[in-house]
Amino acid sequence: MKLKLLIPFLALLGSCSVSKTKNSEKKLSDDELLTEVQRQTYKYFYEGAEPISGLSRERYHSDNIYPQNDKDIIATGASGFGIMGTIVAIERKFITRAQGYEHLKKGIDFLAKAERFHGAWAHWMYPSGKAKPFSKGDDAGDLVETSFLAQALVTLRQYYASGNAEEKALAQKADELWKGIDWNFYRKNNENVLYWHWSPTVGWKMNFAITGYNECLITYIMAACSPTHGVPAEVYHQGWAKSGKINTNISMYGHPIKLKHNVVGESVGPLFWAHYSYLGLNPKGLKDRYADYWQENRNQTLINYDYAIANPKGFKGYGKNSWGMTASYSVKGYKAHMPSEDFGVISPTAALSSYPYTPKESMQVIRNLYENMNDKVWGEFGFYDAYSETDNWYPKRYIGIDQGPIVVMIENGRTGLLWNLFMSAPEIKAGLKKLGFESPKI
Template identity: 65%
Template sequence: MKKVLLIITLFTVLTGANAVSLAQTAGSTTYNPDLKIKKGLTDKQLLDLVEKQTFQYFWDGAEPNSGLARERYHVDGDYPQNDKDVVATGAAGFGVMAIVAGIDRHYITRKQGFERLQKAVNFLDKADRFHGAWPHWLYGETGNVKPFGKNDDGGDLVETAYLAQGLLCVRQYFKNGNAAERKLAAQVDKLWKEIDWNWYRNGDKNVLYWHWSPNVGWQMNFPVTGYNECLIMYIMAASSTTHGIPAQVYHEGWAKGGAINTNFKLYNYKIRLKHNGPENQVGPLFWSQYSYLGLCPKGLTDRYGNYWNEVKNHSLIQHAYCIDNPKHFKGYGANCWGLTASYSVNGYAGHSTHEDLGVITPTAALSSYPYTPEYSMKVIRHLYEDLGDKVWGKYGFYDAFSETDNWYPKRYLGIDQGPIAVMIENGRSGLLWKLFMSCPEVKAGLKKLDYKSTYLAKK
């Protein structure tokens, strides 16, 4: 947990006092968001409105040269515009999945979506990479790395995994299309195969390292072990047909030789995967979301756990906690729950049941929609109908708010917006799950790690 909090701390430094307003530099002047609150929408209508408006963060609000997701977008104008061209690679991965969903929902035409994704893939093909891995941040105008921290100026394998997860969905969506679409799919396949996952073992160690820099090497010294948001990195690394890792790296590194297992209950919901951090506690909800935008947890098991039970119970624990509301924060309840890493009243924080600062982050409950559809829907309706324009803007719900502190910043973070659009779509149709789980190398990688899944039986 200390290692994950180190990343959060670095992010706080970089995004707190130096955060920016992009309101007058991002996107198109022709986009007219639906800001008028409409009472009485059906659940289907409201879900579609939220998904469509959130999708616009990655469409209208994208960095124009790359076509990819900006790190952040501030509507409230609190900060100088000093990183309006910064692309976040993890959010970019979520964003390309949102665009695929947007095509399928007819928010845009297939041709429009293809052209944007072709632009994005062309940019990524020429952008800085480090043994095939992209950095955390890229300058959208040049494709050059923007350091995330003093020693973090090279490859970021976790963010690369999020991006690769999204790119494989793009590949699968277009692989049987027209000639241009098949060419795009082949270009994505090339980028995916160039990622040297095995290099990030730091000398054949049986664990994956988060960072490597051509300037300072392994100085970040961040071996990644579970359980947290990084499962997808190990799945992708095991699935690579060109630079794959042996199964033992997963079992000894991620699963810590079996020490990843635990057995406790919170609010009467059982947890079997030990979250990094305090004993018998669970982390922020993004730990049960980022890895599962493509990787389908339904029916997914291995020797360590049943992943559907784990992600669902994680969400149900937070739902029960916010109803219990032991710290008596204003607004918490069945209609207003969800704690995850986001903006906070003082910078940035990894909100959770054991680090509760009175801040609700909409992405937490909304991106749990496939796990807790009824409970998540109550949050969507309450935020939209009751809190309205305090929390609703041109790209959907703002990043975070606190009724206790009367704090309603009009700000977005790409890495929080992406899971909303993708997971609502997965809850509605399973589209991104179906695409990612259809990848033959992902099926082979899961089998290598002794996973079981209903998708593994499908041709």
């Protein structure tokens, strides 16, 4: 199954042309390999974008094993990741600055007209801009997915702040979109906690309070930083941090963890928890009364690395060159993989998006996948979502919310580009201070 839109895009993108799949033919330096992985992965958000909106598809299947009925569904969070990835693509000259502007403008114009619910977008949208139900009762506002997009809007605004007149106008439009999110409404009658969902048809029926620790730190950061609908610090401390109950004191493979992950038992969650909130939010030197976020994220990553080396379940292929568990496709359907929920599945985004925390260990995975596993795991949009050597399972499929952090976090590890842009925003500095954070960037 091929995307019809690939043909005209490939003609346009000389520097973004499809790479050879026999990747062992040329030995690339680490820098060259990182650039190649970023370039190929970014294509998901450019050549493979949903054509009407220019935003990110929820998923895309290159294989024909099962019909894909949702290839045109737009994912809000992944679209935010794609916006940040486009900034990387411009700076690395995968696309021209003019191409990047046109692509970003198309997406921002779509978001401005799309259905919103007290400022929040739905998890999924149709190309018409109408919300597509994610599940029963979850058919409208999704505050967490919206927060992933909001961090991108702030980053985009900062990127174009000193641009030409057209770029500054786009920055202004992005600014208006993020300032239109009514974070206070999602406190459900001014409770000191944020709620994930609201729907005009079922109201607060989902009743899902967002509490830590998981992937949602950025939701509270964006809510506190909003100059128009900002929530008080108590919402963060009493809601997210559960009045201090967010803390724990465990150690796995010699790596201490101070934040209690929302999983069964004393363990750590899937690695996307160390990625999604930190695409713009710089964890280096970031501390509050609960944690040192750089140490927490690095330790969670090292736990994954050491777990794969220990390989307590004896899965084929696990080791220093093949590690990393997160939410992805799985031999058991879509699963959130972690040490306590391990089915022998490796998700490339887990180690690749952890590159800032573990550059050496992540590079081992990148090189193994690219040089040794070749066509089994590499396709038109970079590495496929997941694989299992134990089950000889190599589906040729992509998920937007897994591809996006690869481009962004590798860049943060290389240059700090997105971290520097996001942390330069005055509202972010003020909001972090309000919550009691320390950072060399504020």
